Amino acid sequence: MSRAQLPLALKPPRRPRFDNFIAGPNQAVVATLSQGLEPGDWTFLAGPPGTGRTHLLAAFFADRCRRGERAHYIALGKPEQRMLLEHADGDWVVIDDVDRLAGDEAGELALFNALNRWRAERTGVLMSGAGRDGFELPDLRSRLGQATRLTLRPLEEAELADLVRSLAAEHEVLLGRGVVDYILSRAPRNAGRMAELAVAAAHRALTERRTLSVPLVRDILHDRAG
Template sequence: MSEQRLLALKAPRRPGFENFIAGPNQALVDTLAQGLEHGAWYFLAGPAGSGRTHLLNAVFADRHRRGETVGFMALSVRANRALLDEASADWVLVDDIDTLAGDEDGERALFNALNRWRSEHVGVLLSGAGREAFELPDLRSRLGQATRLTLKPLEEADLAALVERLSSEHEVVLGRGAADYLLKRTARNPAAIARLIESLAQRALSERRTLSVPLIREVIR
C-alpha cells in the first residue's frame, strides 16, 4: 500500500472539549461542557479562527452522547441556509451566523427560525464574530437575548501548547525550536495553526521526517 494511501486512512482529528486548548477561556469551556440549560440561548462570540467551530462540534458530540437530539448547520456554506426553515431538535447549533449580516432574506430567515425555536423551547447555541453588523433591528434584539460567551485570544504559552498537542495528535515528532519558529511565521489563531500543522504533518509523515525548523521553512516558503 502506498504512503499516500496510508495517510488517507488516518482518522481525522475529532474536535472535543478534551483537545481544546482553553487558556484564558476555561470558564467558558466549562459552561459549554457542563452549564448549558435546556431551552436557553447562547451566543459564542469570537473572531474567525478563534476556535468557535471546534467548540460547537464539541457541544454537538457531547449532547449526542447524552441522548439528546442535536442539529448543526454551518451558515458559511450557502446551501445550509435552507435548513433554518426546518431545523428542530433538543439543541440547534448554528455556526457563522454573521455570514448572513446584510442579506435581507438571510437575516429574516434567521429571525423567523429564532422565533420558532423560542416557541418550541429549543436550546440554541449560535456562533459568530458579533451581532453589530446585522441590519434588522428585531434580529439584533433577538440575538441580544442570548447569553454571550466571548472567546479571548490565546496567550503565547497556550499557542505553544496547541502546536505540541496538534503535533502529537498527528503523530509527528516536533523538533527543537520548531514551535517558536512556526508561531513567528503564521497567523496567531488556532485555525491557522491547525491548518499549517496538518500540512506539515502530512509532509513529515510522507518523507519520514521530524517536524523541524528546516521542514517548516520549506513548507511556508
C-alpha cells in the same frame, strides 16, 4: 507503485472535543459549554476568527448527540446550508458563523423566523459569530440579544506553543528542535491559522516519514507563498 513507495496511512481527521481544545484564558467559557447549558438555553459564542468558535460548536454538538439528544448543526459559512434554518428542530440547534447573514435581508428574515419557531418549541440554540452588531433587522437584533453572550479571547504565545505540541502529539509525529519557535515566529498570531499549518506539517511528516522539522515547515510556507 511498489510497497516501499506507498505513503503511510494518515490518521483520521482530528475530531473537535472539549478535552482537545487549548482553552488558555477561556476555561470558564469551555466549562459553561460543556457543563453549564440547560435545555432551552440560548447562547451566543462570540470572538475573533481563529479563536476556536467552530471547534467548540462541533464539540458541543457531538457531546449532545452522545447524550442521546436531538441536535442539528448548521454551518452558515456554506451557503447551501442556509435552507436548513427552515427545517432544523429538536433539543438543540447549533449555528456556526451566524453573522454571515448580517446585511442579507432574506437571510436575516429566515433566521428571525427560525428563532421565533425555536423559542415557541423551547429548542436550545447555540450560535457563534464575530459579533451581533452587523444585523440590520431590529427585531432580529432584539432576538439575538436574548441569548447569553460568551466571548472567546485569543491565546497567548505559551498557549499557542501548547497548541502546536498538542497537534503534533495527536498525529504521533516527532517535533524537531526549534520547530515550535519557528512556527510561532512565522505563522499569523491566530490559533486557527497556526493549527492549520501545524496539521499540514504533521500530515506531510507522516506521509514522507520525516520528523516535523524546521525545513519541512519552511517548505510548506514556501509552497503556500508561491
